[in-house]
Amino acid sequence: MKKYQILILLSFVCSSFFAQQKWDNQIDVKLYSVLQNHKEFVSIPNLPQDVQNMYKNIAWVKKHYKKVGFSFKTLEATTLPVLFAEKEVNPNYKTVLFYFHLDGQAVDPAKWNQKDPFIPELKEQSKNGNWNSISWDNLQNEINDNWRIFARAAADDKAPITMFLSALELLQTNNQNPKFNIKIIFDLEEEYGSNAFLSTLDKYKNAYASDYMIIMDGPAHNSNQPTLTFGCRGIATCSITTYGAKLPQHSGHYGNYTPNPVFTLSRLLASMKSEDGKVLIEDYYNGIFISDEVQQILKSVPDDTEFINKGLVITEAQKVGNTYQEALQYPSLNIRQIGTSWKGKGLKTVIPEYAKADIDVRLVSETDGKAQLEKIKKHIKKQGFLVLDRKPTDEERLAHKKIVTFIANSGVNAFRTPLNSPFGEKLRTSLTTTFGKPPVSIRTMGGTVPIIPAINKLKIPAIIVPMVNMDNNQHSPNENIRIGNIRQGIKICLSILETEF
Numbered sequence: 001m002k003k004y005q006i007l008i009l010l011s012f013v014c015s016s017f018f019a020q021q022k023w024d025n026q027i028d029v030k031l032y033s034v035l036q037n038h039k040e041f042v043s044i045p046n047l048p049q050d051v052q053n054m055y056k057n058i059a060w061v062k063k064h065y066k067k068v069g070f071s072f073k074t075l076e077a078t079t080l081p082v083l084f085a086e087k088e089v090n091p092n093y094k095t096v097l098f099y100f101h102l103d104g105q106a107v108d109p110a111k112w113n114q115k116d117p118f119i120p121e122l123k124e125q126s127k128n129g130n131w132n133s134i135s136w137d138n139l140q141n142e143i144n145d146n147w148r149i150f151a152r153a154a155a156d157d158k159a160p161i162t163m164f165l166s167a168l169e170l171l172q173t174n175n176q177n178p179k180f181n182i183k184i185i186f187d188l189e190e191e192y193g194s195n196a197f198l199s200t201l202d203k204y205k206n207a208y209a210s211d212y213m214i215i216m217d218g219p220a221h222n223s224n225q226p227t228l229t230f231g232c233r234g235i236a237t238c239s240i241t242t243y244g245a246k247l248p249q250h251s252g253h254y255g256n257y258t259p260n261p262v263f264t265l266s267r268l269l270a271s272m273k274s275e276d277g278k279v280l281i282e283d284y285y286n287g288i289f290i291s292d293e294v295q296q297i298l299k300s301v302p303d304d305t306e307f308i309n310k311g312l313v314i315t316e317a318q319k320v321g322n323t324y325q326e327a328l329q330y331p332s333l334n335i336r337q338i339g340t341s342w343k344g345k346g347l348k349t350v351i352p353e354y355a356k357a358d359i360d361v362r363l364v365s366e367t368d369g370k371a372q373l374e375k376i377k378k379h380i381k382k383q384g385f386l387v388l389d390r391k392p393t394d395e396e397r398l399a400h401k402k403i404v405t406f407i408a409n410s411g412v413n414a415f416r417t418p419l420n421s422p423f424g425e426k427l428r429t430s431l432t433t434t435f436g437k438p439p440v441s442i443r444t445m446g447g448t449v450p451i452i453p454a455i456n457k458l459k460i461p462a463i464i465v466p467m468v469n470m471d472n473n474q475h476s477p478n479e480n481i482r483i484g485n486i487r488q489g490i491k492i493c494l495s496i497l498e499t500e501f
Contacts, residue, residue: 023170023490023491024491026174027170027487028487030170030490031143031483031486031487032139034162034163034486034490035143035486036139037064037165037166038120038154038158038486039149041060041158042118042149042152042158043118043119043120044056044118045118046102046103046104046152046158047104047106047107048192051080054080058074058186061085061186064165065085068168068171069087069168069172070085070087070182071087072085072086075200075207077199078196078199079189079195080188081196082185082187082188082196082197082200082204083186084185084204084207085183085184086181086182086184087181089177089178089179089180089181089182090177091181093180093181093501095180095181095183095209095210095211096180096181096211096212096213096214096501097183097184097213097460098164098183098185098214098216099184099185099213099215099216099451100157100160100161100185100186100216100217101186101187101189101191101194102157102186102187103153103187103189103190103191103192104156105152105156105475107152107477111477112150112477112478113131113150113478114133114150114478117151117477117479118152119151120149120151121150122134122135122138122139122148122149123147123149123150123480124147125146131148131150131478131480145482145483145484145487147482147483148480148481149480150478150479150480151480152479153479154479154481155469155474155481156218156468156472156474156475157217159468159481159485160216160217160467160468160489161186161216162486163216163486163489163492163493164216166493168497170490171497176498178498179497179500179501180211183207183208183210185208190217191475193450194451197454198451198453198454201453201457205458208454208458208460209458211501212423212461212462213463214465214496215462215463215464216466217449218464218466218474219471219472220468220470221301221302221442221470222471224470224484225435225439226440226467226488227439227467228424228428228431228440228441228442228463228464228465229445229463229465229466230417230418230419230441230443230444230463231364231414231416231417231444232414232416232444232445232446232447232448233328233331233362233446233448234362234369234411234412234414234415234448235360235361235362235363235369235411236360236370236372236373236410236411237358237359237360237409238358238359238373238376238406238407238408238409239356239357239359239406240268240359240404240405240406241354241355241357241405242261242262242264242265242268242354242402242403243264243353243397243403244258244259244260244261244351244352244354245258245351246353248341248342249350249351250349250350250351251350251351252349254351258351260351260352260355261340261352261353261354261355262340264355264402265355265357268380268383268385268404269335271379272333272379273333276318277317278319279331279333281379282375282378282379284333284372284375285330285331288329288364290329293420294329294443295326297419297441297443298325298326298329300440301325301440301441301442302440303323303325305323305324320332325443328446329444330364331362331363331372332360332362333376334359335358336358336359336360338355338357339355340353340354341355361373361411362448363411363414364414364444365414365416365444367413367414368410368413369410370410373408373410376406377406383402385402386400386402386403387406388404388405388406389405389406389407392405412448413456414452415452415455415462417461417463419443421461423463424441424463426499426500427439427463427465428441430496430498431495433495434491434492435491435495445464465496467488467492468481468482468485468489469481469482469485
């Protein structure tokens with residue numbers, strides 16, 4: 001290695017070391033008060049139907065974020081309002097719009113391993129894998145990163161709100177300012193579709209206008225390394241219904257005589273996919289190209305195929321992509337439910353009147369929901385079916401051997417910010433300097449977030465920065481946040497706040 005290359009490498013290593021050391025001690029000192037804040041915040045129930053408590057959540061956010069220099073507006077929406085915060089550091093700086101949500105999923109207390117999902121409990125894992133409650137007084141001594149706080153919204157999404165607040169407080173303590181202006185959306189109904197927030201896009205488009213957008217929601221990669229997610233898949237849905245006789249018939253009287261719509265449906269569905277999982281519908285994967293550069297990014301994600309397959313208890317993955325990450329770059333075709341006209345309990349010796357398959361299509365940025373559904377519809381027609389958007393009439397049943405009712409919903413399209421965008425490169429460089437290694441870069445995550453229409457409509461380059469542990473049980477009983485993820489999350493937020501865009 002040449003001398004100047006060695007000097008550059010040593011310079012990077014030193015700057016990385018000092019960047020890490022700069023905040024570690026201060027985060028350690030502050031962590032107890034951070035966890036007390038988090039406990040207080042999570043103790044406020046956050047189900048949107050409980051309007052009084054939702055306003056208590058708003059009051060908590062206002063109280064704490066005002067202390068670090070934010071002003072607030074309550075933006076009118078169709079149901080609950082949107083809480084909007086703003087901090088101008090320098091009119092010449094870029095502006096970053098952050099997105100959080102204040103609401104949580106519904107709870108069934110009977111399924112939680114504690115008395116009340118809104119009374120946080122500090123827990124430690126025993127050798128047999130069980131999580132046992134320990135006294136909160138333990139936090140006054142050495143804090144174990146592997147302890148966890150169990151409560152609804154402990155991770156999703158009150159942990160990131162607390163992490164970001166704590167980072168801002170540390171900057172303020174050190175007489176430092178963020179390197180950009182900040183706007184924040186606090187959505188009060190994300191878990192229920194974000195309809196209220198989406199209803200504000202036209203009216204408050206100027207208020208939301210920013211140079212970049214960061215969404216702090218969701219879990220980090222299962223390696224628990226700092227993660228940047230550059231996009232997520234959209235979703236479209238449809239249902240396919242095939243028909244037999246007009247009414248259910250006795251299988252003894254009419255077996256071998258009346259067509260069974262389940263077999264008709266099964267043959268149709270089987271024509272759509274190969275045995276190894278590839279969609280056979282014409283042009284379904286049209287427009288998708290994985291370049292060598294993108295392939296390298298996908299391969300850099302530290303996924304363990306053997307670990308994934310063992311967790312799923314499958315012998316091998318389908319062959320749509322060569323890896324898990326590559327598979328996510330293509331639109332999916334999933335049958336999520338199949339049913340017949342018989343809805344009663346138990347079995348009955350009937351030939352059903354109809355069979356119905358409900359389908360979801362996960363979309364990538366190269367695909368449009370409406371166009372993908374049209375491809376499915378066209379495929380059904382090519383199999384010889386009369387395709388209707390309603391139930392067939394008696395005359396249509398008598399005139400056509402093969403009939404399908406096809407009901408489509410184009411849903412919401414995907415979004416993706418280019419991996420090599422200036423925005424992404426800046427974030428990646430900052431996190432690399434802070435943590436001494438590049439963050440995990442996810443080109444497209446598998447799920448769909450309800451605010452995709454906002455990202456697409458506002459036309460702001462957006463990146464998701466997930467910070468909570470993958471096994472946090474979000475949306476499920478026993479939701480939790482690992483304390484080590486709170487510690488790391490504060491450091492991630494500090495790294496971002498010190499980034500010059």
